[in-house]
Amino acid sequence: MVTGVKEFRCDLHIHTCLSPCADLDMYPSALVERSVAEGLDVIGICDHNASENVRYVIEASRGKPLHVFPGMEISSREEAHVIALFENIDDLLRVQEVVYSALSGSNREEIFGCQAIVNASDEVEGFNDRLLIGSIDLSLQEIVETIHALKGIAIASHIDRESFSVLSQLGFIPPDIRFDALEISRRTGLKEARKRYPDLNGYPFIESSDAHFIRDIGEGSSRIFMKKPSLSEMKMALEGREGRYVKE
Ligand SMILES: [Zn+2]
Numbered sequence: 001m002v003t004g005v006k007e008f009r010c011d012l013h014i015h016t017c018l019s020p021c022a023d024l025d026m027y028p029s030a031l032v033e034r035s036v037a038e039g040l041d042v043i044g045i046c047d048h049n050a051s052e053n054v055r056y057v058i059e060a061s062r063g064k065p066l067h068v069f070p071g072m073e074i075s076s077r078e079e080a081h082v083i084a085l086f087e088n089i090d091d092l093l094r095v096q097e098v099v100y101s102a103l104s105g106s107n108r109e110e111i112f113g114c115q116a117i118v119n120a121s122d123e124v125e126g127f128n129d130r131l132l133i134g135s136i137d138l139s140l141q142e143i144v145e146t147i148h149a150l151k152g153i154a155i156a157s158h159i160d161r162e163s164f165s166v167l168s169q170l171g172f173i174p175p176d177i178r179f180d181a182l183e184i185s186r187r188t189g190l191k192e193a194r195k196r197y198p199d200l201n202g203y204p205f206i207e208s209s210d211a212h213f214i215r216d217i218g219e220g221s222s223r224i225f226m227k228k229p230s231l232s233e234m235k236m237a238l239e240g241r242e243g244r245y246v247k248e
């Protein structure tokens with residue numbers, strides 16, 4: 001045991017009301033309150049191709065025992081989802097520029113749902129008009145390289161799901177795409193996933209909730225052992241280096 005390493009309960013894949021498919025009750029202060037009540041130490045905010053609510057979630061978390069990683073769930077040209085997590089909001093905003101320049105179309109609220117930007121005081125600041133549910137015109141490879149160039153972590157989303165995952169779209173995890181981890185949904189869980197995917201033994205697995213509703217927050221989570229909640233500590237944990245690790 002390395003001194004100073006402790007357990008953090010992490011749910012690294014949570015949507016806000018900015019995602020068209022997420023519930024309107026997923027506004028920043030409400031999801032922070034629920035995360036704390038669920039005993040989570042660390043959360044990742046990952047809306048589809050967008051990030052306008054991230055700074056408000058961080059604001060809502062101030063003074064609370066909760067660390068928020070700025071993130072995004074990016075939909076690739078192959079229609080596979082990738083979680084991107086960053087240390088700070090400036091790096092996230094840089095990836096946001098790349099994503100928006102590769103995303104076309106306008107949202108149709110009556111079909112796909114509302115994309116609300118809500119601040120830390122629960123006020124609606126506006127609505128995102130882009131087609132966030134769509135895929136961007138960049139390949140998985142290009143997206144993962146962009147995330148890494150901007151110092152982020154790239155995690156293949158819910159690989160056990162039958163849609164919008166790298167496995168569902170490609171049938172395998174391309175070894176030349178350097179995912180930092182593979183995410184397993186809470187329905188499968190890590191133990192079952194290790195049995196089901198023996199050929200993916202070389203990858204770290206994490207479990208998250210992919211919450212779209214308040215009640216789902218923390219329903220899937222990972223126990224990550226590190227010194228503090230930072231992206232560099234998380235990278236070490238995913239690589240199992242220097243006493244940091246993800247508990248399975
Ligand atoms: Zn997804």
Ligand SMILES: [Zn+2]
Pocket residue numbers: 013015073210
């Ligand atoms: Zn998601």
